[in-house]
Amino acid sequence: MKNKIDYHLEDPTWCRGCGLFALFSAFKKAAESLKIPPEQLVIVTGIGCHGRLNNYFRCYGFHALHGRALPVATGVKLVNPRLIVVGISGDGDAYSIGLGHLLHAMKRNVNLTYVVVNNLIFALTQGQTSPTSREGFVSISHPYGSPEYPLDGPRLALAAGAAFIARGFSGEPGHLLSLIKKAIQHKGFSLLEVLSPCVTHNKVITYQWLKENIELIDQDSSYDPKNIQSAWDRTAGGEKIPVGLIYCQKKSSFEFLVDQDENRPLVSEDFKVKREELEKIMDGFE
Amino acid sequence: MRTITDISVMIAGRAGDGVLFTGNVLAKILKKEGWEIVTYRDFPSNIRGEATNYTIRASQRKIYGRSDSIDVLLAFDCDAIIRHLPSLAEGSIILCEGADLARYVTPADKGIVYHQFPIKQLAREWFGSEIFKNMIVLGALCHIMDLETTIVHEIIRDAFLERKGANIVKKNLQAVKLGCEQAEKIVEPEEKHSLEKRISSKKLLISGDEAIAIGALAAGCRFFAAYPICPASEIWQWLAKVFPRYNGLVVQTEDEIAAINMALGASYAGARAMTSTSGPGASLMMEGFSLAGMTEIPLVIVHVQRVGPSTGLPTKSEQADLNMWVYGAQGDFPRIVLSPGTVEECFTFTIKAFNLAEKYQLPVVLLTEQDYGQNLRTTERFSLSKIKVDRGKLLTQDELLKIDEYKRYRYTRDGISPRALPSMINGLHMVESNEHNEKGYREEDSRNRNRMMEKRMIKLRTARKELIAPRLWGESEAETGIIGFGSTFGPIQEAMDQLRGRGLKTKYLQIRTLWPFPTQEVEEFITGCRRVFVVENNYSGQLSSLIKGQVIGCPEIKPILNYSSQTFRPREITAEIEKGT
Numbered sequence: 001m002k003n004k005i006d007y008h009l010e011d012p013t014w015c016r017g018c019g020l021f022a023l024f025s026a027f028k029k030a031a032e033s034l035k036i037p038p039e040q041l042v043i044v045t046g047i048g049c050h051g052r053l054n055n056y057f058r059c060y061g062f063h064a065l066h067g068r069a070l071p072v073a074t075g076v077k078l079v080n081p082r083l084i085v086v087g088i089s090g091d092g093d094a095y096s097i098g099l100g101h102l103l104h105a106m107k108r109n110v111n112l113t114y115v116v117v118n119n120l121i122f123a124l125t126q127g128q129t130s131p132t133s134r135e136g137f138v139s140i141s142h143p144y145g146s147p148e149y150p151l152d153g154p155r156l157a158l159a160a161g162a163a164f165i166a167r168g169f170s171g172e173p174g175h176l177l178s179l180i181k182k183a184i185q186h187k188g189f190s191l192l193e194v195l196s197p198c199v200t201h202n203k204v205i206t207y208q209w210l211k212e213n214i215e216l217i218d219q220d221s222s223y224d225p226k227n228i229q230s231a232w233d234r235t236a237g238g239e240k241i242p243v244g245l246i247y248c249q250k251k252s253s254f255e256f257l258v259d260q261d262e263n264r265p266l267v268s269e270d271f272k273v274k275r276e277e278l279e280k281i282m283d284g285f286e
Numbered sequence: 287m288r289t290i291t292d293i294s295v296m297i298a299g300r301a302g303d304g305v306l307f308t309g310n311v312l313a314k315i316l317k318k319e320g321w322e323i324v325t326y327r328d329f330p331s332n333i334r335g336e337a338t339n340y341t342i343r344a345s346q347r348k349i350y351g352r353s354d355s356i357d358v359l360l361a362f363d364c365d366a367i368i369r370h371l372p373s374l375a376e377g378s379i380i381l382c383e384g385a386d387l388a389r390y391v392t393p394a395d396k397g398i399v400y401h402q403f404p405i406k407q408l409a410r411e412w413f414g415s416e417i418f419k420n421m422i423v424l425g426a427l428c429h430i431m432d433l434e435t436t437i438v439h440e441i442i443r444d445a446f447l448e449r450k451g452a453n454i455v456k457k458n459l460q461a462v463k464l465g466c467e468q469a470e471k472i473v474e475p476e477e478k479h480s481l482e483k484r485i486s487s488k489k490l491l492i493s494g495d496e497a498i499a500i501g502a503l504a505a506g507c508r509f510f511a512a513y514p515i516c517p518a519s520e521i522w523q524w525l526a527k528v529f530p531r532y533n534g535l536v537v538q539t540e541d542e543i544a545a546i547n548m549a550l551g552a553s554y555a556g557a558r559a560m561t562s563t564s565g566p567g568a569s570l571m572m573e574g575f576s577l578a579g580m581t582e583i584p585l586v587i588v589h590v591q592r593v594g595p596s597t598g599l600p601t602k603s604e605q606a607d608l609n610m611w612v613y614g615a616q617g618d619f620p621r622i623v624l625s626p627g628t629v630e631e632c633f634t635f636t637i638k639a640f641n642l643a644e645k646y647q648l649p650v651v652l653l654t655e656q657d658y659g660q661n662l663r664t665t666e667r668f669s670l671s672k673i674k675v676d677r678g679k680l681l682t683q684d685e686l687l688k689i690d691e692y693k694r695y696r697y698t699r700d701g702i703s704p705r706a707l708p709s710m711i712n713g714l715h716m717v718e719s720n721e722h723n724e725k726g727y728r729e730e731d732s733r734n735r736n737r738m739m740e741k742r743m744i745k746l747r748t749a750r751k752e753l754i755a756p757r758l759w760g761e762s763e764a765e766t767g768i769i770g771f772g773s774t775f776g777p778i779q780e781a782m783d784q785l786r787g788r789g790l791k792t793k794y795l796q797i798r799t800l801w802p803f804p805t806q807e808v809e810e811f812i813t814g815c816r817r818v819f820v821v822e823n824n825y826s827g828q829l830s831s832l833i834k835g836q837v838i839g840c841p842e843i844k845p846i847l848n849y850s851s852q853t854f855r856p857r858e859i860t861a862e863i864e865k866g867t
Contacts (some may be wrong), residue, residue, distance in 0.1 A: 038714060039708070039709055039710065039711055039714065040709055042555075042708050044551070045469065047719075054716055055716070055728060056728055058714065059714065060708040060709075060714060060715070061715075061716040061717065061726075062545065062551070062554065062716075062717040063673070063716065063717065063718045063719050063720065064577070064719055065547070065573055065577050065719050065730070066576070068544075068547045068574070068577075070544075071511075071539065071543070071544040071545075071547035071551065072547050072548070072550060072551035072554070073551060074537075074544075074548050074551060075511065075547070075548040075549060075550060075551025075552035075553070075554070075559070076551040076554060076555040076708065077510070077551075078509070078535055078537065078548075078552060079508075079509055079535070079552045079555045079556065079557040080555045080556065080708065081560075081707060082709065083555070083708055083709060100540050100541060100543075100544075101540060101543075101544055103515065103540070104539070104540035104544065129494075130474075151629065157847070168449040176406065235449040238658075240579060253467075256571070258535060259530075260535070261533075264533065265559050266508050266509065266533055266534070266535060266552075267555055267556035267557050267707070269506075269508055269533055271505075271506025271508065271558055271675050273503055273504055273505065273506075275670050278500070278503075278504055278670050279667075279670070281488055281500055281503075281528075282500075282667050282668060285491060285492045285496070286488060286490060286491075
């Protein structure tokens with residue numbers, strides 16, 4: 001009988017029906033199936049309802065500042081590449097206050113997995129318009145409807161040079177699990193957006209609405225996720241929201257390019273410099 | 287023939303003229319000839335075209351900053367002369383590219399000698415390119431000061447042989463020779479400022495930024511994340527060259543917010559991490575600074591102050607960011623702010639900063655200024671015997687396995703909780719930017735809040751015994767006291783020397799830890815003086831305010847302020863003190 005690894009620390013207290021339950025559950029299954037010891041897993045979250053995930057997930061956790069999950073996760077991974085480092089953010093965290101970090105994380109291509117839980121609203125702060133809210137969306141921050149157009153994370157990721165771009169849906173937990181596993185296994189930065197309804201504040205983007213408005217691109221045999229042009233075409237704002245592996249390509253990671261040896265992580269150094277070497281350095285200033 | 291014991295040479299031109307390179311070579315020559323050096327760059331934030339000048343001061347005695355005047359001015363245009371005429375000393379000499387100086391000034395009444403010296407024209411005529419003008423300048427200066435050209439040859443070979451090849455070295459040496467010969471033709475022997483030969487010095491010629499970078503390496507720093515900004519980039523540039531040899535990593539981040547958070551991530555995972563910045567970048571770091579305090583992650587932040595507010599004057603020196611680090615960022619949290627006053631202290635305080643940060647699990651700020659950051663100074667070789675890497679209560683895997691129920695933020699008497707790192711068995715915990723309990727999990731209970739606040743803040747009391755105390759300089763029986771921090775060290779020392787020469791005894795308290803504030807020492811110092819002057823490079827007297835806020839019933843202290851973007855000339859300080867005593 002195989003030993004079940006315990007990642008479950010506590011039962012979540014998200015609103016009943018929240019899309020985050022599906023992510024929590026799929027993530028535990030993915031970690032289990034990839035046999036990641038909890039001690040080797042670091043989950044860095046931002047500010048938002050998703051940030052509570054750290055309280056429920058048994059592993060090393062870091063609940064960072066709003067929008068700053070990625071820089072923290074990058075620092076952790078770079079000094080100890082043996083760790084599996086996962087960043088989790090909401091759409092506000094990733095696409096609003098932390099968007100600069102996201103674009104550069106994709107450009108930098110450190111071997112991280114980044115999950116963006118997209119509920120198209122600011123939920124923890126009681127339901128303001130978010131960067132993915134559709135134009136005209138009525139919320140407490142825009143009682144007369146949002147005058148702005150939404151951002152599309154995966155499409156931005158294509159432009160930023162990300163080599164793994166996927167979108168899941170919390171209403172399709174089995175599919176989500178397979179995407180999480182692929183994202184973790186990908187060498188380099190992986191962006192996984194998860195459409196995740198907020199049952200309390202978002203009465204427009206519901207499970208039902210999403211079911212009717214997404215298309216599972218994995219089921220389309222003509223779709224080739226290695227082909228960037230098909231990824232551009234499919235994310236161009238057609239009738240349906242593409243869900244599945246949007247784009248995946250091999251690309252050397254930052255760690256590889258700066259010659260970070262996974263068997264000799266920076267944190268394992270003794271941090272001492274020989275006296276003769278410091279003397280030699282000083283000679284250079286004589 | 288006059289005996290020169292102290293000389294200041296200014297090279298003035300436009301950005302792009304190569305003033306920095308020429309000045310640095312001159313500083314090196316003089317240093318190799320055994321002189322004490324302080325350089326002073328007054329550069330615009332511009333790559334080409336705007337007025338720029340670089341002063342190299344050399345002395346036979348220990349010097350700390352720039353002097354009151356200039357003795358030799360080599361100018362690529364007349365504007366520079368008009369601007370700097372008030373600073374020219376009696377008997378000084380000017381060599382200037384331009385021909386029409388006499389139209390503007392009559393330097394003769396100050397005994398100033400002026401020669402037209404067609405630097406660019408000579409370079410074009412003899413070498414077919416103006417690029418050789420800097421070598422001609424060096425040659426001319428060697429003639430005026432009677433410097434050995436063999437040292438110049440060595441330096442030029444070091445600078446060019448590998449990168450540019452033997453032919454370029456040869457041409458440069460010819461240009462130096464030409465400069466020497468041409469100067470000989472126009473400068474009368476009695477106009478020369480001949481420096482006597484001295485024994486070559488083993489001292490270092492180094493900037494504060496470089497000293498900090500070496501200190502970081504010696505302290506075990508192996509992760510550095512930053513965003514390019516004047517005048518802190520020299521720290522990065524040095525580390526970027528050297529870190530790969532030590533399995534260290536330098537990351538250029540998208541902004542300073544990312545820099546501080548990335549350094550925190552690296553430190554949390556077990557590396558010794560640092561970031562550096564200035565002015566606006568420091569403002570962006572404030573929320574991360576507070577995160578470091580809340581999550582008790584060790585971090586070293588170097589802030590090389592430039593002139594503010596806003597973008598300010600990016601390449602010039604000021605001390606107006608003291609308040610920012612002592613009082614800034616959301617909430618109350620423990621922080622240590624160190625202020626080195628010498629290049630050597632830049633090195634030793636950096637090492638100290640890493641040990642304090644890790645021992646007390648808090649952010650430590652090394653607050654310096656552009657003047658010490660970028661200018662070169664001669665300094666004794668750094669003492670390496672006392673370097674130690676103290677990782678504080680960082681648990682080993684064996685120690686961690688012996689703990690029954692590990693709590694990352696366990697309440698302790700000294701406020702410091704043993705630290706486990708990701709990947710360690712039995713150390714699972716949560717790092718929480720929200721208020722949290724001993725295990726690191728979010729907790730809003732007010733009793734826990736009180737205990738956690740007290741646990742974090744008490745670390746400063748624990749740390750107090752090993753903080754860097756203020757240093758007392760001058761005559762202890764003096765009735766006139768001076769207080770300052772950071773780079774005012776130089777001008778204050780110079781001013782004290784001058785005042786001593788005129789029979790006025792002074793003493794000086796150099797504050798080296800700005801926070802936690804050394805209240806007791808400052809109070810004792812003030813009590814022991816009849817009058818106290820506080821010297822600082824800012825408008826509002828930030829140090830004065832800090833003193834008044836910390837020393838109960840503080841008597842009157844007189845601020846001596848300079849917010850001109852230039853560092854103090856010693857006479858600005860002596861004049862105020864003499865007026866007030």
